[in-house]
Amino acid sequence: MIRFLCGACPINKSSAEPMRLSRYFLPILRETPKEAELVSHRLMLRAGMIRQEAAGIYAFLPLGLRVLNKICAIVREEQDRSGAIELLMPTIQSADLWRESGRYDDYGKEMLRIKDRHEREMLYGPTNEEMITEIFRAYVRSYKDLPLNLYHLQWKFRDEVRPRFGTMRAREFLMKDAYSFDLDYAGARHAYNKMFVAYLRTFARMGLRAIPMVADTGPIGGNLSHEFIILASTGESEVFCHRDYLKFPIPDADVNFDDVAAIQAIVDTWTSRYAATSEKHDAAAFEALPADKKMSARGIEVGHIFYFGTKYSKPMRAVVAGPDGGEHPVQMGSYGIGPTRLVAAIIEAFHDDAGIKWPEAVAPFRLAILNLKQGDSATDAACESLYRELSARGVELLYNDLDERPGPKFAAADLIGIPWQILVGPKGLAEGKVELKCRADGSRELLTPADALARFAR
C-alpha cells in the first residue's frame, strides 16, 4: 500500500503495517549514552527512537517516527474537528517578510539567519505569523470569508543558547501552529475558545492531563494567552494551581464548535480556578486557596495559545471589508503544539525502571509477539499463525522473530513500551496457552491463541 504523501515534510500518515523485528530497524542500546540526563531522553536513545546529529538536532528513527506520527494524527484530527484547515508553509522564509512586521530586528540571535547564493537574506522559520498573514492578505478581501483558521505541521528552528533534554528542548522541533482570522474581537475570542477546547481534547487523547495556565505572551505579542502544562516532576518550570483541575471533565468528541455559548462555558470552567506559571504567579491569590486545594508542582509546556489582535495585520495590511463596507485589519490569534516535545513529555509521564509504557493512542505498535524459542517448530508455527491472523485484522504489531534468548526479548519489549505482549513458548503451548502481558500494570494472563486473537481483532 502506498502511504507516501510528502517526502520531506512530517505529514506522513501513520503506517499500520505489521513488522517482523528481523526486518525492522530498531537499534536498541543496552547502555545509556552519557549525555542523557532526563529519563525521556535516555529512554528515547536507548529505545532507538532518535539519534542526535548536532546539539539540539535529532533524526527520528523508525520507532520514534511511528510515535511522532501517532501524535501528529491526533493533533490533526482535533484541529480538523474544531474547524481548522490544514496547509503547509515552507521552513525557509524571506527576511523581507519579517521586516514588514518589525520582528526581523526584534527576534535576536534565536533566529537562524542564512543567505542564499544571491546573497538574499533568508531565515529558517521559528514561527509563521508573518507568512500566514501574507497568504491571508493575498486572497481574503471580505468578512464573508471569515472566520478562518489555518494550521500546519512543520519543522521550526530556534537557535536556543543552550538546547538540552533531548527533543524536549531541541533547536529544531516539529510544531503544529494554527492561525485564526476574524473580523472582530467577539469572533476572535470564539476562535481562541475553539482552540482551547480542541487542546483539552488533544492532550487528553494522549493520556495527558494538560492544565491551561495564564501565560506570558513573549515575542509573539498580544494580551490573552494560555499555556497548556502537564505536571511532571522533571518539568522545566514551577507551576501553581488549584487541585480541581485534576478532575474537570474533558469535552466530548461531539462537542459543537459552532455553539459559541457552549464553547465559552467550557473555557469558563477550565479558567475558573487559580492556575499560573511562575512568571505569572500571584503568591497572595494562591495562598488564599484552601490548603487541601493548593498544588505546586513542576510542569512541561506542551501547548500555547495567543490572541494578539491586529499586531501583524496592521503593519502588514491584512484587511477585509466589513458589513459596513469599510476596511478592517483582521483580528488574529496563533496556537502552537509541539509534537516532538510531546513525545518526550509522554514518556516523562509514562515510564518505569524497565522502560517506556506507551498509552495505546500513541504507541508505535499496539502489540508485540515474543517468540521465546525461535527454531522450535511448534512455537514458530504458533507465532506465525498469530502474526498472520492479527495482521489480517489490521492490528499494529511487532513480531520479535530474532534468534535470541528470551531474556533480551523481554527486556527489549519492556524498554520500547509496546502496550501488550504475547509471549509464545513451548512451556505455555504444552498447555495450549500463550501468555498475554500488559505493559502498563505488568499483569499477565494465560489464554489460548484463539482467545488472544479475539481480544485484539476489531
Place this chain on the structure above:
RNA sequence: CGGAGUGUGGCUCAGCCUGGUAGAGCACCUCGUUCGGGACGAGGGGGUCGCAGGUUCAAAUCCUGCCACUCCGACCA
C-alpha cells in the same frame, strides 16, 4: 554569552599525572553447547586516540590554537 568539564572501536569506560609498539566489558562475525527475565566456551574482525601546529630520538600522554559535545546559570514551543 559567563562558569565547569569531556572528546580513545558501534556503546560504557581505563590508559594521560610520571612520554616508549593502543586496552577492557558490552555489541559484531564463525563454530559448538545452551534456551520462560539481558547464557557459556573457543576463535575472529574493527580504533591515523576530535582537528591542526609545536616540543622530543619517540606524543593518546607534554605545550599552543581551533572544533565538537555535555553540565550549571541567564533565555525559551
